[in-house]
Amino acid sequence: MTDHVRWGILGAANFARRHMGPALHMGRRGRLAALATSSPDKAAPFEALAPGLRVHDSYDALLADPEIDAVYVPLPNHLHVEWALKALEAGKHVLVEKPLAMTAAEFDPVIAKRDETGLLAAEAYMIVHHPQWHKASQLYQEGAIGKLVRVSAAFSYDNRTDGGNIRNRADTGGGAVPDIGVYIYGATRFVTGEEPEEILSAEVVRENGVDVWTHITARFPSYHYTGIVSMRMAPWQEVVFHGEDGVMKLTAPFNAGVYGEARVLVQSKDLVETAYRFPSDNHYVHQVEAFNASVLDKVHYPCPLEFSRGTQAMIDMVWAKEQAG
Template sequence: MNKLKWGVLSTANIGLEKVLPAIQKSENGVVYAIASRNDRTARDAASHLSIPVSYSSYQDLLDDPEVEAIYNPLPNHLHIEWTIKAMEAGKHVLCEKPLALKREDLLRLMKLRDRTGLTVSEAFMVRYHPQWLTARETVQEGHIGKLKNVQGFFSYFNDDKNNIRNIKEAGGGGIWDIGCYPVTTSRLIFDEEPLRVASILEYDPETGIDRMGTVMMEFPSGQASFSCSTQLVPYQKMHIFGTKGHLEVEIPFNAPPDKACRVFTSQGELYSKDYTPMDFPVCDQYTLQAESFVRTVRGEQVNHVPLEDALKNLKVLEAIFKAGKSGMWEDVE
């Protein structure tokens, strides 16, 4: 098999620790080159991960004709700029979420995709994990009755003012970083778009980023709610409620690549231990994401999440911020 050659923009931790090792395990891709603005940093990362080529310039990597696709884990505010530059260089792009912080930027990117025919995708790795695909299938097959409610929680603690996630101008904050996950998974499970949202957002007085938020979303078929925080004890869980049953996704977002995952099902016996686990074999959701991306590039029909979905998710996030300011329900336009 002719493996797709990936190039990586930056030595961001998520790339070095999670995504690049996952790509290297994939069946159809290889990490060919990595770039950093610091030559020593690029060479060290390449040596550590056995990457053949390193560059001290992002543009030099984009100009390499051997590179077929780009993985972009740059800070949020640089996603659009360097994704567009990569596409102008003729590269397919898998970009970390959020792909865009403004709707007009994402619309501009979609026009470029349509003109070039390149594959561009927002890196929501959870959309490729079997536990979420099975949870969605379980709901659609009616095993929990009629889906009516989804509830979630996602938190970690990071109050380092110099951390990129806490820099407002770089697109930091809880909703952009982790609130987007219960939004995209709620949309996935309902298989429809929310009509309106309400939110309460608490902002850090020093950094200005949203450090805690609680969100409600009204869907045509039901309701979803979640809380997220960047300054609480680490925790995550998603609950899916129907008229006859309940699903609990044990580790919904940071599914471990070396341990089996579980989704619990219940038929609502309140005082009995009627939880039945659905066990999923060990897998790496980042590997599955990369393999799906490559198959899409190669023209195969796979579970590819297109830019249209990124736009729908962004519209919800925009409404959440608007509702947090207005203190009222806001329509998802």
Template structure:
């Protein structure tokens, strides 16, 4: 299979530390170029000798580049995703790919017009722990699903210039990590959320704490759902799928697999706990390889824009129904 030649738009720390190394390691990919506002000045890319540095526009115009990864600030994701598609590039854009579901409709239309692959970089669905969680829950391992709760928190209160703390760059906890809490529940259960309501705390125009309550309706029936996100609490990541005969926990930092400890799921049935572990799986690398396989073989991509749109609808509803409270 001919490898996909990738370019990265933007010298983002996350790109340098996670996605660019994953592209470099992926079996069907070549990291070929970096687009920056000041070509030649980017540092920290020594893991990829010979990486060409050029402007954003020159990278998109380069016929040797097949696909681009976009880790730019949230509020310009749509603009550059559409530019990449118009330039004939497949595009993988960091989450959230857009600010509203309507904007995702625009990207879907351009994807369909060009016949290119466009997707949000929602990496967890590529990890075997989440694929296995879906198999167990949908296979009846916990009986009838009754409740799902998801929690993702970190504290960046001292990072006042961080784009997540700035409203003008599309910041806020829900747009940063609600993608994971909301999307993971949808991925595992195959359900969509209804009856959404949200309580929210804002600072400087961005949500720093939010609790979303909803009903999940899908092939497993109806279940209650609670999701917590915060940028002002001690690190915490937990996901539990609770049935009438057991519960399943996606453990050890489920959204940052192998960062805190090895990726693990726990199945609790009666007094028995069964664990499965994946100490070496890299969901960023798997994401790149799945993206490349879809380009080269036409294989269905595990996280199409239609799935991404469903999560964005939940995000839109969280803001639309938000009732602001104070600490």
């Protein structure tokens, strides 16, 4: 291991090209060193980003590269567990796009392989690395809104015209909940530290086998939760924590800097509002830097697989409620 983490990417996904590739290369103590793709056209933007990039024509070839320390996996959802395990077996640390698995139980072999190898394996749940969420958690724990009564979360976009998108395909693990439900469920768990006791209702609209609109209500130990995700509505995102003494709202909780400026707004009982602004933080870069620090310094990674498994367990509860009618 050098004094920095040498990253490889499995596949030239658009998301990797636009967001994670630059973050891997920009993040302190790391650099993008290799890409696996059989398409020279798809490799070109990555080579422009990282001169000297080694391009392998297969995923296995990249995993066999002795000059790669860590692998980022942006493949379709149904391939995540398979390639996470292969990366760990090849001696590579691995960061896997969310959702890492399609059920909570599928996390278990990855966790076991992580523990067996002593390597770092994590789901790319970037939002909890953003300071807006650290601030929200701090304010909540300090009692800024008093006893929490209600959490309301929403995340939507419209991709109905993109039928070939993996999010619109059941065979690639698509659907609104796997894609963005992980955010509205996991973020609530992150701030409050509580797990759902029961899914009270689950209304799901499906097209071609994938959920395109899902609204749930849930009971947590100390509050009530309502959340909606959709791939058939105008873009919107917001999370509201409503307490007895105040209200805390995050205005761009999931795509900070793209959807809008990240702000945490706290309104007191007497309607006085305090705003905390985060205009320039890049949560993808923060995520990479946390990963690099964990690999190089052996420090605790802020979002372990056990946390991500808990979010998937909540998703499993939603599907069980849907099936129960």
